[in-house]
Amino acid sequence: MSFVVAIDGPAGSGKGTVTKLVAKKLDLVNIDTGAMYRCVALEALRKNINSTQIEKVEKMLENIEIEMKKQDEKEIIFLNGRDVTSEIRTPEVDGCVAKFAALKCVRDKMTPLQRKMGKKANIIMEGRDIGTTVFPDADVKIYLDASVEERANRRYKQDKEKGIDITYEEVLESIKQRHKLETEREIAPLRQAEDAIYIDSSNMTIDEVVEKVIKIIEKTRN
Ligand code: DC
Numbered sequence: 001m002s003f004v005v006a007i008d009g010p011a012g013s014g015k016g017t018v019t020k021l022v023a024k025k026l027d028l029v030n031i032d033t034g035a036m037y038r039c040v041a042l043e044a045l046r047k048n049i050n051s052t053q054i055e056k057v058e059k060m061l062e063n064i065e066i067e068m069k070k071q072d073e074k075e076i077i078f079l080n081g082r083d084v085t086s087e088i089r090t091p092e093v094d095g096c097v098a099k100f101a102a103l104k105c106v107r108d109k110m111t112p113l114q115r116k117m118g119k120k121a122n123i124i125m126e127g128r129d130i131g132t133t134v135f136p137d138a139d140v141k142i143y144l145d146a147s148v149e150e151r152a153n154r155r156y157k158q159d160k161e162k163g164i165d166i167t168y169e170e171v172l173e174s175i176k177q178r179h180k181l182e183t184e185r186e187i188a189p190l191r192q193a194e195d196a197i198y199i200d201s202s203n204m205t206i207d208e209v210v211e212k213v214i215k216i217i218e219k220t221r222n
Contacts, residue, residue, distance in 0.1 A: 003028070003122040004137075005217055006130035009144035010179050010190060012151025014201045014209055018144065019126040020075075021210045026124075026217060030075065031068065031117055033127035033134070034097075036110050038088035039066050039079045041097040051099035058105045066113070091159070091166055094174055098181040101128075107187050128182055131193035140220050141196035142213060150202045151175055 005028065009015050016032065023030035043064055049056045067078040077085045087093075100106050114134050118125060125134065131141035146154075152172035159166050182190040192198060197216055201209045 002119060003139050003221065004118055004135050005124040005140045005142070006135050006138035006193075006196075007124065007126040007142045007144060007213075008128055008131050008190065008192070008196065009142075010128075010146075010151060010182065011175055012153075012155045013144040013146045014154065014206060015126045015144050017206055018201075018209050018213060019124050021206070022213050022217070023124050025210070025214060027122075028124040029121040031114065031123055031125040032075065033110070033114055033125060033130065035068070035075075035077045035088060036066050036113070037101040037106070038093050038097050039077065039084060040064065040106055040110075041093050041100045042084060042088050043079060044100060045092060045096065051096065051103060054103070054105065057100070057103060061105060061109050064109075068117075086162075089162070091164060091170075091174070094178070098178045102181060102185040102187065104187055111188075128190040129188035131196050132191060133188045136193070140217050141193050142216065143192040143196040143198050144209070145198065145200050146202040148172070148176060148179070 007015055007019055019030055019032070022028070040061070043060060044050070044057065047060060049060060051057065063080070065080050069076050069078065076083055077088060111134055114125065117123070118135060127134065131138055131143070149172070152168065152175045155175060156166070156168045156171040159171065199209060199212060
């Protein structure tokens with residue numbers, strides 16, 4: 001049986017960065033499930049399909065292939081064979097991904113794929129529903145949180161570094177809207193699993209969070 005660490009939490013909680021660093025230190029395969037939902041949203045944007053056109057979304061899903069590969073220490077995301085690693089992180093995708101991620105047909109396709117990926121190796125998988133739905137029996141479950149202002153602040157800085165033209169207020173609004181959609185949706189909403197360990201990273205550095213997560217994992221693993 002493989003060893004599974006589930007990390008859930010809202011956008012900007014630091015999940016992505018923390019997961020990458022923990023994976024490297026503990027030699028776990030890192031799986032970013034958000035990237036998969038982002039691929040779905042990107043493909044829909046390209047095909048001019050919106051999230052209310054369910055039949056079109058279902059058809060589109062039949063022809064979607066997502067792969068994650070590690071190249072030179074970097075996770076590269078391929079959508080139908082094309083590298084979309086940066087394209088899935090634009091404000092356009094940010095703005096519509098939660099709507100696609102709320103659809104039953106989308107989750108019905110992604111959840112089994114994620115389970116399959118998780119059975120192949122010792123993994124650390126990050127998302128919104130990993131500890132509650134994808135791997136309810138995960139060996140370690142962590143819920144990483146931070147205040148909404150701090151989360152917006154982090155996303156704003158990341159966007160600026162990428163040269164994206166956006167204001168702090170716009171990022172804050174987008175984060176709030178996404179949070180509402182993610183926590184209030186019917187299927188697999190974002191919530192802390194009962195047996196997950198809660199970490200509030202608002203006033204912690206990345207290194208402090210990484211250290212804490214590693215300690216939690218090692219306690220279970222040894
Ligand atoms: O973590 P992220 O911001 O890259 O996630 C992108 C979107 O996908 C976000 O709206 C939440 C959604 N998501 C989800 O519904 N379930 C997951 N397991 C991971 C992400």
